[in-house]
Amino acid sequence: MEINYLKNGFSVVENGKVIFTHTEEAPAIFVGKGKEKMDIYRGNFDIEDYVIERYPLKIAKEENGKILLSACPDSKPELELTAELKDNYAKIKIQSYDKALNRIWIRVPAEKEEFVWGCGEQMSYFNLRGRHFPLWTSEPGVGRDKTTEITFLSDKYNKAGGDYYHTNYPQPTFVSSRKYACNVNSTAYADFDFRNEAFHELQIWEIPESIEFFTADTFLGIIEQLSDRFGKQPKLPDWLYDGVILGLKGGEENTFSRMENAINHGIPVAGVWSEDWAGVRETSFGTRNFWDWKWGKKRYPNLDKKIKELEKRGIRFLAYACPYLCTDGDLYPIAEERGYFAKNSKGETALVDFGEFYCGIVDFTNPEAAEWFKEEIIQKNMLDFGVRGWMADFGEYLPTDDVYLSNGVDAKIMHNAWPALWAEVNAKGVAERGLTDEVTFFMRAGGAGTQKYCPMLWAGDQSVDFSRHDGLVTVICGALSSGLLGNAYHHSDIGGYTSLFGNRRTKELFDRWVDMAVFTSMMRTHECNRPYENFQFDQDAGTMAHLARMTKIHRHLKPYLKALSEEASQKGYPVQRPLFVHFENDIKTYDMQTEYMFGPDMLVAPVWQKDVKEWQVYLPAGETWINIWNDQEICGGQSMTIDAPIGKPPVFFRKNSKWADLFKEVKNY
CATH class of the missing domain: 3.20.20.80 (Glycosidases)
Structure with missing residues (x-):
């Protein structure tokens, strides 16, 4: 990647494709201050924010390889940006000159027909466009749909109904159909907003260490880059x-x-x-x-x-x-005596209610x-x-209130x-x-x-x-x-x-x-x-x-x-892979979240509704597919309704797969 310096601005570009841009007329970086309120009840968080101020850093000046951002021509710089550039990669380091700043909003260019995926483990929506996603690890909720009775009752009695964005696994990283990925290096509360047609707005409740961009010619290439960045898992036993x-x-x-x-x-x-x-x-x-x-x-x-x-x-x-130990167990007094739990402001063990019993949090920063x-x-x-x-x-x-950790963070x-x-x-x-x-x-x-x-x-x-x-x-x-x-x-x-x-x-x-x-x-x-x-x-x-x-x-x-x-x-x-990673030219696959590729050669479309005996399946274009239960050959690029009794879920494999003989034996079970 490379940086192009503009009049009062700059762009991050990969092979002519603008990944990020900031100008005085269309600033991409806003900073400010806010005061949050976070209430926790058994892993469910009620979070509110009062934004005290927010303003754009319109002016960008390049000095000795650094970009200094300020609100107006005569004001002091508030952020310093330093770029680390490699092939298919850009890291923009961010340093704040004002320690009172605790909010930043970053706008990444978007296109109207763009698809966006990721942000950790999202359970309701795979394509993130048209919605915003608060990123905060919590209980995911029971029901997770404010229109349902179960969600209503869970909220009423346990504050635990949740919503579409609640997740155990949030991550400030997304992948775009424009074949790039963006990662914000911060573990603070964040809210990634994909509702605007012209930009994605990333809100973070601190000035992050950096923002990273990854590009590749294929989606599998992007996955490989992200895997290199965050780590790989070993082979399963x-x-x-x-x-x-x-x-x-x-x-x-x-x-x-x-x-x-x-x-x-x-x-x-x-x-x-x-x-x-x-x-x-x-x-x-x-x-x-x-x-x-x-x-x-x-x-x-x-x-x-x-x-x-x-x-x-x-x-x-x-x-x-x-990672918690109950107060009435044998291990708790050992850990407490040694000072291994997170503390409260009195220097005592910070106890957490886990639902009619209390535990100490083993302080892994110690x-x-x-x-x-x-x-x-x-x-x-x-x-x-x-x-x-x-x-x-x-x-x-x-918890976030009255909890103190060994590392001081x-x-x-x-x-x-x-x-x-x-x-x-x-x-x-x-x-x-x-x-x-x-x-x-x-x-x-x-x-x-x-x-x-x-x-x-x-x-x-x-x-x-x-x-x-x-x-x-x-x-x-x-x-x-x-x-x-x-x-x-x-x-x-x-x-x-x-x-x-x-x-x-x-x-x-x-x-x-x-x-x-x-x-x-x-x-x-x-x-x-x-x-x-x-x-x-x-x-x-x-x-x-x-x-x-x-x-x-x-x-x-x-x-x-x-x-x-x-x-x-x-x-x-x-x-388990999205269909589009193997069928990039089939745009219909970009918005599919109820089918998946099982490795490169099998397509699975689980039946997820009750009282049905048939199921509609879409098979991607450019491939001849074999129904694993009856050897029927089907040309891709079409939707169809097939029989789907229990025990024969819709599963297909590529006709030319090197595993075809193994797959063909499945119907004999």
Whole structure:
């Protein structure tokens, strides 16, 4: 890239394409001051801002390779910009001369017909144009649609309804159909606004370190650049492809008897995930885990022996942990005595309400605290005990008021950085034991840099339904948006998780979720927050047979999945991809968020509505497609309605794929 200096302005240009421009007549950078109000209730944030002042920095002067920005010709410079330029890359460093400035608005040129994607893991809308997206890690909400009763009730009783933009994983990075990506280097609260036809306005609640631009000739090239920038995930453990991870809990007898029953019904089981391995507590939300991360002998008295027995049978045991410790656990007083928790203004442990119980936040900005958590919990209590995977939950709850951290940085700045710190603690624990090839953990919280440490994302807590903004369909959007930013692996709770206000999982929902999960990086079931009120896979012989068959298909695809994992480790390409990354000339694919490419050669269009037997599918132009269930050949570039019974979700593959023989065998299951 290069910078062109203009009269009272400048442009960042790549091969004649203007990526960013700032002039006196059309300033792109505004600064100001604001005062925010942030209220937190169990991970849900109510955020308001009062803008005290906002003004454009119209005047740009170049001096000794630096650009000085000021509000008017006679005023002192307020920002200093320094450009670092390479092929296909520009980094504009930003330095403020006025420390009182705490708001900046940056306008990036837009075109009317432009598409924009990214901003972390977005669950409702893949194409971001026409909307704005606050970027702040939080609970995603229950319902996430202000027109629905569930959202209304969640707001009324728990302040937890959420909206389309709420996400566990925000990231101030977007990809444009103009074949560039933009990243703002800041973990402060941000709001990316894509509603204007002429520009994208990026609001950040601090003066960021820099803004970066990446360009490439292809979308895959942009993904590769972003993966180089933020980090790549290692190849997945080989055992993960050999079956489903069964989410089972309820104590030792219940968990393992149900596992044996599943195996006896022909279900290939790669692992058993017991989130209650450390114990439980009862709340109005449902049965919750006891947040004291060590073996709960009362609930699982023989777990140490059972883990060894399972491993001999090729079955791994997976557990659960999060970065908080409950006040009534054994680990809490140890960490408190050593000063490992975040503090309040009185120098006491800052306690957080997690829903009828309180916890301390282990301060990962304190190297000793991070080291202790890594050694005592991740390594000794989990890895050395035989655990070979876990849900590394949460990371979104760092409060912003009356919380003080070891590194001295404002909690408002560290809040969005916390998921990456949490991921790093887990990753280092695994790496130091030499188990990166054998162990996996999965997270819902994320941010810039999570890619380097978190081996797999999970889509968080969907409702147990087919709803547009909180049901099955949202996990597709989440996989596609996060995948563009270098998160190669993504999966979800089969059957969803959140059951509230009479919303209960059905057999149909579970079966349809299984249909989709086959064509993701990992298959893992979840009992949900209220297991005894919701459908479970082993309550129905038909679902047991369905899960067995579909899991065998997933296992059959192991050679293909391993090839995708190898590619991901080298180039950062996601396993689940937007159609347009392989069909750039087909503009219809740019706005599709309910279909995806499963690697380069398979197209998957999951059924995400209830009570349907047919489904409309669009097949991209320029390819002959094969229906995986009946070998029917179809020319691309058309939409069609096809039969889509449970067990035969719409899946197609390229006729000329080198994996065609493997794919053709799927119909025999």
